[in-house]
Amino acid sequence: MNKLAFVAVVLASALALTACSGAGQAVTVGSAPKSTKLAAPVEGGAKSVLTTAQATASLPTLAQVGAAWADGKNPKSGSDTSNSTPPTFTPANCSFSSSNGSISDLMPVPSTTKPVAEAQGDFHQPPPADDTLGLAVHSLSVSVKSYKDNADAKQLDAIAARLKECATFTSADPASGITASWLITPVSLPNYGDKTLAFRMQGTVSFIIFLIDLVQIVAGHNVITIFQTGVGSIDTELAGNVAKVVMANLDAATK
Numbered sequence: 001m002n003k004l005a006f007v008a009v010v011l012a013s014a015l016a017l018t019a020c021s022g023a024g025q026a027v028t029v030g031s032a033p034k035s036t037k038l039a040a041p042v043e044g045g046a047k048s049v050l051t052t053a054q055a056t057a058s059l060p061t062l063a064q065v066g067a068a069w070a071d072g073k074n075p076k077s078g079s080d081t082s083n084s085t086p087p088t089f090t091p092a093n094c095s096f097s098s099s100n101g102s103i104s105d106l107m108p109v110p111s112t113t114k115p116v117a118e119a120q121g122d123f124h125q126p127p128p129a130d131d132t133l134g135l136a137v138h139s140l141s142v143s144v145k146s147y148k149d150n151a152d153a154k155q156l157d158a159i160a161a162r163l164k165e166c167a168t169f170t171s172a173d174p175a176s177g178i179t180a181s182w183l184i185t186p187v188s189l190p191n192y193g194d195k196t197l198a199f200r201m202q203g204t205v206s207f208i209i210f211l212i213d214l215v216q217i218v219a220g221h222n223v224i225t226i227f228q229t230g231v232g233s234i235d236t237e238l239a240g241n242v243a244k245v246v247m248a249n250l251d252a253a254t255k
Contacts, residue, residue: 026189026196027156029163035188045254047220050146055119057253058144060245065123074124074139087171094166106158108151108218115145138230142242146222153195153218160197180205189240192247193219213239
């Protein structure tokens with residue numbers, strides 16, 4: 001397995017890890033300074049069951065994401081992991097498996113529950129022509145899912161507590177022997193919806209640094225997930241800005 005394929009496996013693993021209403025701070029992993037930004041209160045309509053049209057209207061537009069971005073997934077993201085061997089983790093409890101505390105078991109809505117409506121938007125920064133190694137990978141994915149029953153916002157606290165146990169860990173690909181060192185750090189954001197979870201992951205393989213920002217928001221029946229990845233660097237303000245945009249779009253779509 002090459003380095004990029006291994007990175008795709010680790011990113012997929014991280015994505016699977018995938019307060020007071022309208023006030024306060026987002027839940028994070030560890031301690032973060034209080035955010036100076038404020039979140040607007042979420043009205044009843046934004047917490048109600050959405051139609052597909054409303055979920056789609058809640059997604060950020062390309063203009064709202066930023067001028068450096070393009071629609072669609074990054075063509076060099078190396079997302080084909082069909083032949084990949086699952087990585088191993090040290091400490092072992094950081095594999096987040098069902099035997100030692102799977103993150104998926106802590107999600108606000110069980111993974112087996114199908115949404116009533118959902119929409120997803122993908123964006124990427126076009127890589128430069130001389131990026132022959134495919135290292136200029138910067139991607140953003142935003143999903144809005146609406147369920148028949150209210151999502152359990154308290155589960156975001158449980159996820160943060162579980163991740164805190166693995167603030168540092170390593171992942172290794174058994175086939176190639178490539179090892180990545182990971183660090184989970186807190187992110188300072190205002191609280192959106194009923195509760196917001198935000199954290200950053202930094203992975204290092206040799207001289208390559210991978211960064212992941214994840215924000216998940218529970219608002220009544222709705223779960224919004226923002227997943228940003230980058231090699232070398234990321235816009236550390238982007239995920240928070242997109243969260244604000246999505247909640248404003250959601251409010252407008254449900255008026």
